[in-house]
Amino acid sequence: MTETRLRSGQVAAAAGVNIETLRYYERRGLLPQPPRSLGGHRLYPPETVTSMRAIKAAQKLGFKLAEVRDLLASARLRDGSDSGLQSRAAAKLAEVDRKLAELTSLRATLGAAVAAGCDDLIACAESPCCPLPFDDEMRE
Secondary structure (H helix, E strand, O other): OOOOOEOHHHHHHHHOOOHHHHHHHHHOOOOOOOOEOOOOOEOEOOHHHHHHHHHHHHHHOOOOHHHHHHHHHHHHHOOOOOOOHHHHHHHHHHHHHHHHHHHHHHHHHHHHHHHOOOOOHHHHHHOOOOOOOOOHHHHO
């Protein structure tokens, strides 16, 4: 019994992407090059759909394609050991927390500027009571 193979359009439709995305991921090394039919059509194993969904999910979590490629390679090579997802997810979580702290601070500063009625950037730069983050040495 031969394994069912899927053509590009079938994989793309099942994974919710377009065919160009599928080919792009092949070029970037996220997906292995599939064998071709006698007519030259790419023939993917069914698990390619799962790989595509995993790639898209990882991207939504903030992983860059190079990071996703490394995670997929680790998962393919693992022998029951850690694939690295746990440590990489923890690092990504720390990065998100750092960005949230920066955005929270930025939000507070912008809120203070709005509440103070700041309307002129030049005037604010000269005012010691403006909440905008001007370098204090420049005001002297």
